[in-house]
Every structure is written in structure tokens, then in C-alpha cells.
Amino acid sequence: MRTLNDRSQVMPVVDALRVLADLCCDAQIVVTNQGSARIWPKLRRRSLDFHYNPSTMSGAIPLALGLALAQPQREVVAVSGDGSLLMSLGSLVTVVGSGVTNLTIVLLDNGLYEVTGGQETPAARSAVDYAGLARAAGFPSTAEFRDLADWQTQAADVLALPGPRFVRLVVSAAPAEYLTSSTPPLAEQLTGLRVAVSNE
Amino acid sequence: MFTGPEIETVFAELGITHVVWIPDTAIGPWEAALAGSSRLRLVRVCREGEAWPLAAGLHLGGQTPLVVMQTTGLFESGDALRNVLFDLKLPIYSLIGVRNWLVPQSRDTAKTFAEPILSAWGLNCQWIADPADKPKLAEHYRRCRAAGIPGVALMAEGAP
Numbered sequence: 294m295r296t297l298n299d300r301s302q303v304m305p306v307v308d309a310l311r312v313l314a315d316l317c318c319d320a321q322i323v324v325t326n327q328g329s330a331r332i333w334p335k336l337r338r339r340s341l342d343f344h345y346n347p348s349t350m351s352g353a354i355p356l357a358l359g360l361a362l363a364q365p366q367r368e369v370v371a372v373s374g375d376g377s378l379l380m381s382l383g384s385l386v387t388v389v390g391s392g393v394t395n396l397t398i399v400l401l402d403n404g405l406y407e408v409t410g411g412q413e414t415p416a417a418r419s420a421v422d423y424a425g426l427a428r429a430a431g432f433p434s435t436a437e438f439r440d441l442a443d444w445q446t447q448a449a450d451v452l453a454l455p456g457p458r459f460v461r462l463v464v465s466a467a468p469a470e471y472l473t474s475s476t477p478p479l480a481e482q483l484t485g486l487r488v489a490v491s492n493e
Numbered sequence: 494m495f496t497g498p499e500i501e502t503v504f505a506e507l508g509i510t511h512v513v514w515i516p517d518t519a520i521g522p523w524e525a526a527l528a529g530s531s532r533l534r535l536v537r538v539c540r541e542g543e544a545w546p547l548a549a550g551l552h553l554g555g556q557t558p559l560v561v562m563q564t565t566g567l568f569e570s571g572d573a574l575r576n577v578l579f580d581l582k583l584p585i586y587s588l589i590g591v592r593n594w595l596v597p598q599s600r601d602t603a604k605t606f607a608e609p610i611l612s613a614w615g616l617n618c619q620w621i622a623d624p625a626d627k628p629k630l631a632e633h634y635r636r637c638r639a640a641g642i643p644g645v646a647l648m649a650e651g652a653p
Contacts, residue, residue: 324550343553349576352546355538359550359558362511362536383539387547390537483553483581490554 304441306401306464307471311336312441312448313370313399322360322369322490326353328407329372332471340485344476351381354398358388361396364490368395368456375402375423376414382426385459389431394456398427401464411466427459434458494519494621494648497526504559505532507634511551512536513544514561519650520590541566545573548585560587563650564603568610578616578643586634586644594622594649611645622649 310329314337317323323342325333330344343360345353357371378384378400388396404417424435434454438444444462451460476482495503500523504512512527513536514520527535538544541562548558562570567589577583591607593599611618619633620626630646637644 347576347580349542349546349573351542352573352576355543355545355547356550356553359513359547359552359556360554361550362534362547363551363554363556381540381543384543387538387543479581486553 300404300463302439303403303463303465304439304444306403306462306467307332307336308441309401309438309444309462309464310372312445313372316449316452317370318368320367322357322364322367322486323372324353324357324360324369325372327374327377328467328472329374329401330476331408331474332467333372334477335471335474338477340489343482343486346476347479350377351384353377354381354384354388357398358384358391358393358396360490361393362391365393365395368397370397370399372399372401374407375400375404375416376406378423379414379416385427385430385432388457396456397452397458397460400459400461402461403464403466405466407466408472423461424459432457432459435460437461437463439463494624494650495523495627497523499627501526501530501533503631505530507631508557509533509559510556511548511558512561513538513548513551513558515539515541515544515563515566516561517563517565517590517592517650518653519592519648520561520563520588541570542573545570545577545585549577549581549583552583552585558585560585561590562587563590564592564607568603568606571610574614578614584637584641584643586637586646588630588646588648590648590650592650593652594647595651599652607647611647616645617642618645618647620647620649622647 326345326348330346354371361369406412424437427435436451511534544560551558593601593604
């Protein structure tokens with residue numbers, strides 16, 4: 294029987310993110326940070342993507358929540374690492390308490406503090422049920438994927454479930470060449486996002 | 494200092510759309526007026542570190558947020574403040590309750606470090622230390638908005 298912290302089956306993180314990038318519609322806002330902020334720009338470039346670097350760890354979910362509250366007509370996706378989420382698990386409660394329905398949190402769980410060199414998080418060897426935590430916080434829709442084929446076939450349906458949504462993807466560490474790549478300049482991103490958000 | 498209806502009116506007249514907060518004993522009595530307001534929305538966070546990026550998202554989404562917390566929360570959320578106000582350079586305004594400022598004999602370190610910490614950040618601050626100072630909140634907010642810079646109103650509080 295597989296335990297929750299079993300990492301014998303993980304999906305390649307770049308492929309996992311590519312599924313999400315391919316599904317994003319033009320009006321959707323996507324907030325990435327840390328590792329995902331370095332991978333996503335190589336997969337897709339849109340002015341509604343905000344690669345939140347330099348970030349403060351655990352900031353991506355609240356920032357995405359603020360965008361979701363400000364832009365209720367748009368869907369917002371926050372891509373967070375597990376290390377960042379662990380720094381502010383209460384943000385799951387904040388999301389639900391805010392009443393937003395247009396927010397999806399996609400958790401990239403690799404058990405590592407990736408950008409600092411791959412040290413283990415406290416949860417790396419623990420049976421932390423992140424989707425269960427989200428359900429307990431009140432998320433009406435949660436899902437978990439370890440197999441890329443499953444994620445590829447079910448992602449669109451999961452992203453159409455009632456929000457807020459929480460999706461845990463158990464993934465591999467990012468290839469080294471991605472972690473050394475830079476995100477687009479922050480000032481350029483902020484300007485682009487402001488303009489894109491103001492265009493209905 | 495302010496009653497709930499008074500502060501709701503001040504915030505609404507300033508065009509604030511969202512108050513992102515964790516209250517303390519002095520600020521807490523504003524809750525009914527803020528939560529019941531038809532002119533702005535109260536957003537409750539679990540930890541002060543969430544308040545700054547949440548306000549950043551609201552700002553980037555075209556809204557006008559205000560962050561409200563106590564000095565203890567200011568200290569806790571320092572890195573989030575640094576990121577939003579200095580890395581992202583967003584002109585988010587905040588109101589910080591300074592615990593025990595009005596208690597002269599208090600040796601509360603939350604009082605001791607309030608000004609030095611804000612001074613270290615180089616933030617533009619305005620004390621609201623007396624009922625006569627109440628108009629200074631709106632005046633300072635408008636000055637900061639006009640200059641496109643972050644600002645902090647320090648509201649003197651008594652004992653918790």
C-alpha cells in the first residue's frame with residue numbers, strides 16, 4: 294500500500310506545468326513563484342502571467358487571492374511550491390474565508406526547498422495530506438495527481454470544478470538548467486500585468 | 494481614538510476599497526462597521542505576512558487596499574512588507590496600532606521598537622496620537638497617494 298509521502302511515483306515538473314500552461318485561457322491570470330517562476334516563462338509568455346520573483350516565500354497565494362478578489366470576472370491560478378505553502382498554511386483558510394470562487398491553487402510538491410539547492414522540507418518524510426488539509430480548510434474542490442497521464446486527461450475537468458480549487462501535483466525536482474534561468478524583469482511584468490488587467 | 498462608524502467613513506471617503514487586517518483590542522471594535530460597510534470590503538487574513546501580498550494583488554488588480562494591523566504583526570510581517578513596498582515598489586498604505594504607546598510607564602517592547610523599525614525601512618509615517626490628530630490620517634493618506642509612495646499611520650493605543 295502506498296503511503297502519502299511515497300515519492301516512488303512523481304511526474305516531471307516541466308511536463309506537469311506544460312499541461313497547465315496549455316489549458317490556460319487568454320483571460321486567466323497565473324501567478325508563479327520560486328521554481329515555477331523559472332520554468333513557466335519557457336513554456337508560455339502572456340502579459341497576464343506574473344512571475345513573482347523576487348518573492349517573499351508564501352506570498353504567491355495571498356497575492357493571487359488579492360488579484361482574484363480584485364478581478365472576480367477572471368480565473369486566477371496560483372502555482373506554489375510545498376515549501377512556500379508550509380510557511381503559511383493558514384493562507385488556505387484565508388482563501389476560503391474570503392469567499393472567492395475564481396481561484397485555483399496548484400501545489401507543486403517535491404518535498405524540497407528547490408531554489409536553495411534542494412534541501413528537504415519538514416514534510417519531505419512525513420505523510421502530509423495537502424489535499425486533505427485543503428478540504429479541511431473548506432476548499433470545495435480538491436485533487437491530487439502523481440501520474441502525468443492522469444493529470445493530462447483530468448486537468449481540464451478538475452479546473453472546471455467549483456472554486457476555490459486545490460490541486461496537488463507530486464512532482465520531480467526541476468532540471469538544473471531551469472533553476473538558473475531568470476524570470477522576466479519585474480518592472481516589465483508589473484506594467485504588462487496592469488495594462489492587461491485593465492483591458493476587459 | 495476612532496469609532497467604527499468614524500473610521501469606516503474616513504476609509505470610504507478616501508476611496509479605500511478593501512481593508513486587509515488582523516485586529517487588536519483597540520482596532521477590533523471597528524469590525525462591525527467595516528464588515529457591514531457597503532462601501533468597502535473587509536478581508537481577514539490568518540497571519541500578517543499574508544496581508545502585504547494580498548494587498549499587492551488587490552492593488553495590481555485595480556483596487557485600493559489598506560493594510561491594518563498591530564505593531565506585533567508589523568514585526569512578524571517584515572519580509573512581506575519589504576518585498577511588496579520595496580521590491581515590487583507598490584504604494585500600499587497601512588495603519589499600524591502601536592500597543593501601549595499611551596501608557597508612559599509601559600516597557601512593552603512592541604512600543605519600543607515601533608518607530609525605530611519603521612525608520613529603518615525609511616517609510617513615511619504619521620502619528621495619530623491624540624483625538625486632535627484624527628484629521629491627519631486622511632491628510633497623510635492623500636499626500637502619500639499623490640506622491641505615489643507607501644505610507645504608515647501609527648495609531649497610539651493604550652494597554653491591551
